[in-house]
Amino acid sequence: MWETSEQDRTVVQGRPRIVVVGAGFGGLRAVRGLRGVDAEVVLIDRVNHHLFQPLLYQVATALLPAGDIAPALRSVLRKQDNARVLLGEVTGVDAQAKTVRLSLPDGSTRALDYDTLVVAAGSTDSYFGHDEWRTHAPPMKTLANAVALRSRLLRAFENAANAEDPDERARWLTIVVVGAGPTGVELAGQVAAMTRRAFRRQFRTLDPRQARVVLVDAAPAVLPPFAEPLREHTRRELERLGVEIRLNEAVADIDADGVTTTDEDHMRHRICAPTVVWAAGVKASPLAAELAKATGAEVDRKGRLLVAPDCALPGHPEIFAIGDMVNLGDLPGMAEPALQQGHHVAKVIRSRLAGEPSPGPFRYLDLGTMATISPGDAVADIRGLRLRGLPGKIAWAGVHLAFLVGWRNRVAVLAEWAWTIATGRRTQQVILEPVRSPPGS
Amino acid sequence: MWETSEQDRTVVQGRPRIVVVGAGFGGLRAVRGLRGVDAEVVLIDRVNHHLFQPLLYQVATALLPAGDIAPALRSVLRKQDNARVLLGEVTGVDAQAKTVRLSLPDGSTRALDYDTLVVAAGSTDSYFGHDEWRTHAPPMKTLANAVALRSRLLRAFENAANAEDPDERARWLTIVVVGAGPTGVELAGQVAAMTRRAFRRQFRTLDPRQARVVLVDAAPAVLPPFAEPLREHTRRELERLGVEIRLNEAVADIDADGVTTTDEDHMRHRICAPTVVWAAGVKASPLAAELAKATGAEVDRKGRLLVAPDCALPGHPEIFAIGDMVNLGDLPGMAEPALQQGHHVAKVIRSRLAGEPSPGPFRYLDLGTMATISPGDAVADIRGLRLRGLPGKIAWAGVHLAFLVGWRNRVAVLAEWAWTIATGRRTQQVILEPVRSPPGS
Structure with a gap:
């Protein structure tokens, strides 16, 4: 009490x-x-906002400003007089x-x-009992996570650009995404697209296309909830984008220098990467x-x-x-x-x-499921209707815009997408925190 | 060496x-x-971006996304092949x-x-030798400062909304800006506008118009570099917006609970405020x-x-x-x-x-100076041409848009301004960090 x-x-x-x-x-x-x-x-x-989680990976990859997918609750509910917000x-x-x-x-x-x-x-x-992995492989669940991940990804490329040793550079250019569900697939595809398109011409001391984006999962397929042909399409398209897909590999350890995995034959593999993202379990x-x-x-x-x-x-x-x-x-x-x-x-x-009879039990109406692969490709499974490629992407974009809260955000997000597709540039390529010299230097 | x-x-x-x-x-x-x-x-x-500092206060007051005033240097210079960026x-x-x-x-x-x-x-x-004030009254110089200040301002209103004691609520609703130069004036005016317009209808347990925005300066006037009539206009308009202006008051101390000032007659004054911003000295x-x-x-x-x-x-x-x-x-x-x-x-x-003769000494062409007061008012002093009110604001907006780097940012900022003027709403009203329960609770 x-x-x-x-x-x-x-x-x-x-x-x-x-x-x-x-x-x-x-x-x-x-x-x-x-x-x-x-x-x-x-x-x-x-938090003080309603997070539209399906687009969180686009904040992490510098495409959308945080506010565009996170309207303040007080603003959303300003006209609902019987509701109050409590942080x-x-x-x-x-x-x-x-x-x-x-x-x-x-x-x-x-x-x-x-x-x-x-x-x-x-x-x-969920880190499946390995909470010590969290420091090295943070999750992407909150807006703060996504903004921190954006800094982390961008800073990895800055470190690669500063590196003089080729091995050191290659290490900084390796990004591992753990978990090949929708979040992992969307993030890996978007990171690959960012390095190949947005970063083009931005670097003089490295070729950003050399970036290695690795998607790891213990399962035998990407996007397990989808039908086989869509899974196969997703896998092929991700590989075409340059994503290295490692299935049937379970994460055995994560530390500051990378990820160790175990395959079906109990062989251990090591991926050297200072940038690891956890999209594996909830x-x-x-x-x-x-x-x-x-x-x-x-x-x-x-x-x-x-x-x-x-x-x-x-x-x-x-x-x-x-x-x-x-x-x-x-x-x-x-x-x-x-x-x-x-x-x-x-x-x-x-x-x-109102003292009226109950509407009865909850019944779920399955409206299908979808995931984006690249700027021009998405897979959608809508009550048996299977879409991929541009039709999938158009369905994906329509549904996501419809579910965003507020007309202003719909227009803003659509404009950002159009701009990025047209120019390849990403407008939120910002690391907020300045470089700090270590004490005593 | x-x-x-x-x-x-x-x-x-x-x-x-x-x-x-x-x-x-x-x-x-x-x-x-x-x-x-x-x-x-x-x-x-x-930092990895070019900061358009004149609009930083609009990031701090939830009007603009950080990326819109901070294009990545690599993106700005992507076509200049002889230039490279080093973070x-x-x-x-x-x-x-x-x-x-x-x-x-x-x-x-x-x-x-x-x-x-x-x-x-x-x-x-510069804290004039009082670096211990920095913790309680952070500056607004970097993008990270502005985003942190945004969280601080928004959280103050959340604390006020949760407060049950009227004194406690009044304390959280008090915001002090130290320094009545352009940065301090623009920030104070914008904070007042946010509380009066954007926050309207957002709260059930308080009236955001009761927020007290205090602008403190040891000087006898606001906006010292401007001509007297413009200073007077600025002062009057800020007061109309609800800003409390305290001139001829020097800051004597800042702690976690507020600011102590000393006036011309060596009288000490105390302003209880957990939210203090430093815009006084560089x-x-x-x-x-x-x-x-x-x-x-x-x-x-x-x-x-x-x-x-x-x-x-x-x-x-x-x-x-x-x-x-x-x-x-x-x-x-x-x-x-x-x-x-x-x-x-x-x-x-x-x-x-090129082995050509030097262009000679630097000569400064004074193009004038301007500062915004409120969404519909700015003062401008352009080589003797003094503007205020809406003409001042239009000149201000034109000059600021012209000096922003990149057409995309010009269009995006103009759209945000139009949206905020039309609806009163601010799209970036986001506190990134979730509330954390104290350990052991």
């Missing part, structure tokens, strides 16, 4: 309070689905007292009462375990909560969990299931508040 | 090497003025051996030979002192080098210094003198290489 303050205990004007944790696809859709409802909706997130991290849930515990940006903690709770805290990166947010503890719900082996067919927790109809942190029919960890669950939960809450 | 490597000692194909230190207005103009010259031009900077910090000059000493991003050091040296290292912030880059030591040149009391009329150092016709770090007729520390000196030095070097 945590102490709750006056401000947060008071149910404003007698209205019930709906607390939504996480402003990703699921959480934000739930909040927007509660527009006009006579309740106080509190949206809590650790903070939820660290605990007391299901008996109906209270969440918060850590605020000023370092203080607080408890906040709820009548209904929607937890949409998503997933976090696990449910730690809040899933916290909720399981608080409610007695179960989790699967990926740490995802097993929820009732309407996304509520068993025995707790006032607590819902949605998105990547739940297992409801083992849906893929993508935007679409989270969006549809957010929409569904908002409908359930609305009908309850 | 430092050891130089083979790569850097060798004069490529017998061509002389011109080393330019600093890619600000002066340095970049010098490099571009050497286009087509039969020499190897090496441009060294601690590193120059830490020393040996004028006898004709060598500069470099600190590289990978932590190593190196020496680089030159035949001609152009030092355009600009200025750095001094010449430490490289000015380094060059003085290396060549025997003199510096003025602001640390600026006294150079010959052609910008060369006395007794060292092969070393030039330009921009904010030199005193040649005590010109103001702005873009225009640096640009004109960069242009002049390139002409001097070109004529020497």
Whole structure:
């Protein structure tokens, strides 16, 4: 039981309070689905923006400014009078007292009462028990990750340009992406495109086409969720772009100098690379375990909560969990299931508040899946319709623009794409931090 | 004498090497003025971009993405085949051996030979001997500073929104800008505009118009370089925007909780504010002192080098210094003198290489000075023509767009301005770093 303050205990004007944790696809859709409802909706997130994660790799590769894929939550919700935004991290849930515990940006903690709770805290990166790899192979999950990765990639090329020893130069020109799922494939393809096109003519002491982009995965194929012909197409196109694909190779170790892998025949391989990105594994947010503890719900082996067919927790109809942190029919960890669950939960809450019958169990409408390979190529698998090449790319671009929040961002992103396709240049090729001379030099 | 490597000692194909230190207005103009010259031009900077400092406050106030005012040097110079970019910090000059000493991003050091040296290292912030103030009142000189300030400003409003105690809330809503020169005036006006317009409707637990933006200066007027009527206009308009102007008040102390000032009557005043920005003083880059030591040149009391009329150092016709770090007729520390000196030095070097007579001493053409006050108002003093209000703003916008490097950035910045004027919204309202719960919570 945590102490709750006056401000947060008071149910404003007698209205019930709906607390939504996480402003990703699921959480934000739930909040927007509660527009006009006579309740106080509190949206809590650790960041002040809604991150459009499917385009995060384009921030990491200097194509898009961070703000274009991350509208401020306060701006998105400015016209929804029943919603307020709270920047903070939820660290605990007391299901008996109906209270969440918060850590605020000023370092203080607080408890906040709820009548209904929607937890949409998503997933976090998983190093399969090797958290010591994180320093050398950071993930690309947050906007801060992507901006840091952009600096890291650009600085690797600066170090290569300064290197006098050819081996040293080759080392700096090697970039390893671990994980050949959609994130890894998109990032590897985009890094290769950046070195081959944007960097053309930018260097005098090296040829950026010599950059070696390596994509490693223990699985036998790239893009496992896609149909075989699309996987094969992706693999071929990535190789044409210059990406070196190493399948059936599991990561055995990562240190400051590179990656060690083990192949099917238990042979060890070493890739010397100071720049390694982790796109291999995710696990449910730690809040899933916290909720399981608080409610007695179960989790699967990926740490995802097993929820009732309407996304509520068993025995707790006032607590819902949605998105990547739940297992409801083992849906893929993508935007679409989270969006549809957010929409569904908002409908359930609305009908309850109105005293109407429940809309029933959640049903997932599979709208397909897609991944981009290169500036002119994407694969899409839309309910059996398989697209690739330019048609795939056009479908991909349309869907991604449609799901971006806000017309301004749609126009801005489309303009950046057009500019980059036309000129090959990338406008955000910026390392923020200046070079610092080591102390005493 | 430092050891130089083979790569850097060798004069490529017998061509002389011109080393330019600093890619600000002066340095970049010098490099571009050497286009087509039969020499190897090496441009060294601690950052990988050319920063358009006059718009830095618009990055700090969430209006522009960082990349739009900071094109990558490699991209700007991609078609200038005789120029190469080197990311590193120059830490020393040996004028006898004709060598500069470099600190590289990978932590190593190196020496680089030159035949001609152009030092355009600009200025750095000065805390007038109180470097302990820097932690509490960071400067706004680099792109990293501006992005950090953006987070700081946005987080202050998040803390205010979370605050339950009215005093605590008022404290978080107080922002102090120290220094009422152009940078301080533009930043204070823009912060006030952001709180009054962009933040409208974004908060439920506070009224962002209650934010208190305080502009402090020991001088008796804002914008000292401008004519009296323009200073008076600026002051009145800033006050109309809600900026609290405190002149004739010198900063006596800055700590984590706020600023203490002393007025003309030696009375002490206290402003409680966790958010303080330093826009008060600059001094010449430490490289000015380094060059003085290396060549025997003199510096003025602001640390600026006294150079010959052609910008060369006395007794060292092969070393030039330009921009904010030199005193040649005590010109103001702005873009225009640096640009004109960069242009002049390139002409001097070109004529020497061609064996032609020197173009003679540098002559400054005063094109005037301008500062923006609010989204619809700027003051401009152009050779006696004094503009303010909308005509001033139009002149200001035209000049700033003209001096931005690259058509893409001109179009992008103009579009952002139009969007913000039309909607009041700011597209880069992003705090990159997530809230972290304190350890053990």
